[in-house]
Amino acid sequence: MVRYVYAFTEGDRDMADLLGGKGANLAEMTRLGLPVPPGFTVTTEACRTFLTTGSEPVGLAREISDRLAGLEEAAGRCLGQPDDPLLLSVRSGARFSMPGMMETILNIGLDDESVQGLAKSSGNERFAWDSYRRLVQMFGSTVMGVGSNLFEEAMADLKQDRGVADDLGLDAADLAELVETYKELIHQETGESFPQSPAEQLQRAVLAVFQSWNAERARLYRRREHIPDDLGTAVNVQTMVFGNLGPDSGSGVAFTRDPATGRTGVYGDYLANAQGEDVVAGIRNTVPLDELGRLNPEAFDRLRDHMVTLEAHYRDLCDIEFTIERGRLWMLQTRVGKRTAEAAFTIAAELTDEGLITADEGLARVGGDGLARLMFPRFDTSAVGDPLAHGIPASPGAAVGAAVFDSAEAVRRATVGEKVVLVREETTPDDLPGMVAAQAVLTSRGGKTSHAAVVARGMGKVCVCGAEEIMVDPQRRRFTAGGTTVEEGTVISVDGSEGAVYPGAAPLIDSAVMKYFEASEHTDGLVDAVARAMEHADRVRRLGVRANADTPEDAARARRFGAEGIGLCRTEHMFLGDRRQLVEAMILARTNAERERALTALLPLQRQDFTGILEAMDGLPVTVRLLDPPLHEFLPDRTELAVRLAAAEAHGSPPSEHDADLLDAVNRMHEENPMLGLRGVRLGLVAPGLVAMQVRAIAEAVVERRRAGGDPRAEIMVPLIDTVEELRLVRQEVEQVLADVSTESGVTVDCPIGTMIELPRAALTAGRIAEEAQFFSFGTNDLTQTTWGFSRDDVEAAFFSAYLDKGIFKVSPFETIDREGVGRLVEIAVAEGRAARPGLKIGVCGEHGGDPESVHFFHAAGLDYVSCSPFRVPVARLEAGRAAL
Numbered sequence: 097m098v099r100y101v102y103a104f105t106e107g108d109r110d111m112a113d114l115l116g117g118k119g120a121n122l123a124e125m126t127r128l129g130l131p132v133p134p135g136f137t138v139t140t141e142a143c144r145t146f147l148t149t150g151s152e153p154v155g156l157a158r159e160i161s162d163r164l165a166g167l168e169e170a171a172g173r174c175l176g177q178p179d180d181p182l183l184l185s186v187r188s189g190a191r192f193s194m195p196g197m198m199e200t201i202l203n204i205g206l207d208d209e210s211v212q213g214l215a216k217s218s219g220n221e222r223f224a225w226d227s228y229r230r231l232v233q234m235f236g237s238t239v240m241g242v243g244s245n246l247f248e249e250a251m252a253d254l255k256q257d258r259g260v261a262d263d264l265g266l267d268a269a270d271l272a273e274l275v276e277t278y279k280e281l282i283h284q285e286t287g288e289s290f291p292q293s294p295a296e297q298l299q300r301a302v303l304a305v306f307q308s309w310n311a312e313r314a315r316l317y318r319r320r321e322h323i324p325d326d327l328g329t330a331v332n333v334q335t336m337v338f339g340n341l342g343p344d345s346g347s348g349v350a351f352t353r354d355p356a357t358g359r360t361g362v363y364g365d366y367l368a369n370a371q372g373e374d375v376v377a378g379i380r381n382t383v384p385l386d387e388l389g390r391l392n393p394e395a396f397d398r399l400r401d402h403m404v405t406l407e408a409h410y411r412d413l414c415d416i417e418f419t420i421e422r423g424r425l426w427m428l429q430t431r432v433g434k435r436t437a438e439a440a441f442t443i444a445a446e447l448t449d450e451g452l453i454t455a456d457e458g459l460a461r462v463g464g465d466g467l468a469r470l471m472f473p474r475f476d477t478s479a480v481g482d483p484l485a486h487g488i489p490a491s492p493g494a495a496v497g498a499a500v501f502d503s504a505e506a507v508r509r510a511t512v513g514e515k516v517v518l519v520r521e522e523t524t525p526d527d528l529p530g531m532v533a534a535q536a537v538l539t540s541r542g543g544k545t546s547h548a549a550v551v552a553r554g555m556g557k558v559c560v561c562g563a564e565e566i567m568v569d570p571q572r573r574r575f576t577a578g579g580t581t582v583e584e585g586t587v588i589s590v591d592g593s594e595g596a597v598y599p600g601a602a603p604l605i606d607s608a609v610m611k612y613f614e615a616s617e618h619t620d621g622l623v624d625a626v627a628r629a630m631e632h633a634d635r636v637r638r639l640g641v642r643a644n645a646d647t648p649e650d651a652a653r654a655r656r657f658g659a660e661g662i663g664l665c666r667t668e669h670m671f672l673g674d675r676r677q678l679v680e681a682m683i684l685a686r687t688n689a690e691r692e693r694a695l696t697a698l699l700p701l702q703r704q705d706f707t708g709i710l711e712a713m714d715g716l717p718v719t720v721r722l723l724d725p726p727l728h729e730f731l732p733d734r735t736e737l738a739v740r741l742a743a744a745e746a747h748g749s750p751p752s753e754h755d756a757d758l759l760d761a762v763n764r765m766h767e768e769n770p771m772l773g774l775r776g777v778r779l780g781l782v783a784p785g786l787v788a789m790q791v792r793a794i795a796e797a798v799v800e801r802r803r804a805g806g807d808p809r810a811e812i813m814v815p816l817i818d819t820v821e822e823l824r825l826v827r828q829e830v831e832q833v834l835a836d837v838s839t840e841s842g843v844t845v846d847c848p849i850g851t852m853i854e855l856p857r858a859a860l861t862a863g864r865i866a867e868e869a870q871f872f873s874f875g876t877n878d879l880t881q882t883t884w885g886f887s888r889d890d891v892e893a894a895f896f897s898a899y900l901d902k903g904i905f906k907v908s909p910f911e912t913i914d915r916e917g918v919g920r921l922v923e924i925a926v927a928e929g930r931a932a933r934p935g936l937k938i939g940v941c942g943e944h945g946g947d948p949e950s951v952h953f954f955h956a957a958g959l960d961y962v963s964c965s966p967f968r969v970p971v972a973r974l975e976a977g978r979a980a981l
């Protein structure tokens with residue numbers, strides 16, 4: 097028999113798949129003996145069954161009523177008992193946290209009768225009616241589908257009528273009246289009455305939470321966070337405790353360390369006389385948690401003790417939600433807390449020092465994406481004026497964009513490429529699309545745990561919240577701060593690390609982490625923490641990390657960033673600029689002599705390029721790829737040329753002979769699908785002298801470096817091989833030139849000759865190709881393009897967003913390796929290549945070489961190294977280390 101319900105006393109933290117994150121951790125806290133209001137969890141499996149069958153799972157109602165009986169017995173009172181009702185909260189809790197995305201219903205068990213009982217038992221009539229009011233509102237909108245704005249409007253009308261600004265100004269009679277208004281509203285909108293049966297309330301609330309898994313905003317959040325759609329949510333049913341019973345009650349959120357910086361101390365927000373929802377919604381401004389030490393020292397000390405217990409138990413930063421009911425502390429939730437990249441590195445280093453975790457565990461807890469974020473620049477605050485406003489630094493980084501005042505406008509502008517900052521009083525889950533589209537989020541209300549802060553941090557998006565000096569006026573689409581008015585579309589700068597907002601576009605400066613990589617400067621604790629993670633990653637990784645670089649400057653930078661060589665030196669960039677003329681001459685040559693002349697002129701320039709790069713990478717391998725792109729890329733645009741010639745003719749001037757020749761060549765070389773045309777090795781085989789010139793330049797650079805006392809390690813790589821025959825022919829030519837240069841110079845030049853594997857046919861015949869190749873390097877850009885049949889230059893704009901929306905893939909296959917298809921080809925080529933040539937050296941030099949998830953794949957596939965752009969080198973080192981754990 098499938099079991100759908102577990103009491104908190106029955107589960108533990110390893111059951112998160114079944115009980116959801118929240119349920120598993122409530123069970124764990126219960127087991128640790130912490131004060132958790134009793135309750136039970138309905139499993140994710142029940143939700144999945146409900147969502148697939150569309151009806152309540154058989155036996156669920158029975159299990160819920162059994163568990164409820166247990167709760168009632170322990171409490172000594174019944175759900176909705178008229179004189180002293182047991183009340184319950186019903187909350188979602190998925191496997192992965194989805195803050196604010198699904199539904200919560202509080203105060204289940206109140207009805208027209210038990211509200212009176214609650215008034216008596218609590219001795220607080222206003223509280224009882226306010227609780228009932230909240231239930232009717234939440235139940236009405238969540239379960240019965242009445243628009244939440246209708247309730248808000250009714251509340252606003254009543255406040256206006258009574259002349260009060262705040263709900264605290266409404267008394268018990270007002271709230272009782274509001275309950276009646278709400279009930280009428282529900283009846284008008286649905287034709288149904290608000291249910292007076294507590295059991296029915298409970299049952300319907302549970303199903304509504306199941307249903308909220310498929311709410312639009314929840315789907316969007318999952319897509320963005322790559323959370324699978326078929327997990328479902330668990331539902332936690334828990335005895336209510338009240339933080340809104342007066343000044344000796346309250347609710348708060350606590351972190352065992354600062355989730356923004358990772359520093360130890362007391363971090364969190366507290367709101368007296370409020371329920372947890374009020375804290376998270378940022379409805380009133382909270383006070384810092386240590387204030388609680390003054391307000392209620394006893395509860396504060398107990399909370400501190402529990403924080404220590406939880407951190408030691410979870411061996412990580414925990415975040416905690418708690419409520420104090422008439423002085424008594426209750427723990428409502430804990431989990432290993434989300435954190436910024438800065439905090440992740442700092443905490444990993446500190447917990448390792450404290451002996452709580454091993455260096456391997458520390459490394460597992462940081463990641464390449466976070467590292468990349470820390471390498472971003474910050475604002476140069478010495479060069480900007482006074483901030484417009486200050487707020488809470490909720491999610492670090494620096495962002496510049498035009499202020500916009502609603503989610504739709506943010507999306508609209510971002511779609512046409514404008515950078516925007518979403519400015520709101522506070523955000524709700526409905527603002528999610530705008531937050532995704534914006535560079536930064538700025539709110540005037542709410543603390544570090546407000547919706548804006550939590551969601552932005554999760555996305556790695558810059559956020560300043562609770563900037564109280566800002567008066568947001570969404571109707572007139574502007575905000576004012578001090579004396580300044582900022583209209584929609586005006587550029588502002590948001591500093592999420594310092595919590596400041598500046599007018600205009602503030603200048604940016606490099607990060608300390610970047611300085612560390614650039615110049616080994618240890619400037620602060622964060623840099624030390626990053627350095628330690630990098631050192632450990634380098635110790636444990638098996639994959640080598642090289643860089644894609646084609647200038648001495650890039651090579652030198654890559655080396656400072658820890659590259660162990662160059663995995664791809666693209667030579668085409670060396671054919672641009674003022675050398676274009678020589679390339680044109682080579683292409684236009686009518687005779688061998690003309691071509692020879694052009695190539696001879698190019699030779700010393702190429703040699704000089706290679707000498708510089710080999711010097712920068714002295715002692716390390718430098719894989720030089722022979723020319724790859726179609727030659728017409730080096731010629732002027734066909735239409736432009738035709739227009740130039742036509743214009744000359746129209747003006748009666750004689751057409752330029754050079755232009756006419758160029759147009760002729762361009763027309764001759766025109767291809768409908770140049771990416772599948774005359775490029776790569778094909779070019780070398782049909783353009784006489786090109787390979788020889790490039791190889792000679794490499795070989796002579798090697799000789800020059802050797803003579804200068806260096807240790808040059810050039811490797812020659814042939815692009816876009818389909819068949820071993822192509823490689824065999826090119827290799828003969830290459831070897832001949834190497835032999836010639838060796839004889840001429842008296843210096844033996846012996847460069848390994850290898851090939852790229854970037855076409856499916858090459859991958860599938862890798863065993864044959866390995867007979868001629870001394871190394872392989874996967875060109876996963878072309879391999880992805882040709883395996884999927886997607887043009888790498890067009891698809892992102894053409895249809896990828898539709899594919900992502902439809903969930904055909906979760907991430908572009910040009911960004912993260914498609915393990916199933918392209919990855920399979922890689923595996924085949926590795927296996928067959930090494931079978932034919934044991935010990936064959938294999939790397940990857942497509943964009944995927946610097947993508948964290950792909951690095952793990954390449955490690956598992958048994959590659960020797962990854963090669964990526966210089967700035968990704970630290971990311972690849974870190975991830976290569978993590979892959980080896």
Ligand code: PEP
Nearest residue numbers: 854875876877878941942
């Ligand atoms: C590749 O195709 O993956 C590659 C590295 O070559 P390019 O991007 O220059 O085509």
Ligand code: MG
Nearest residue numbers: 854875877878
């Ligand atoms: Mg390629």
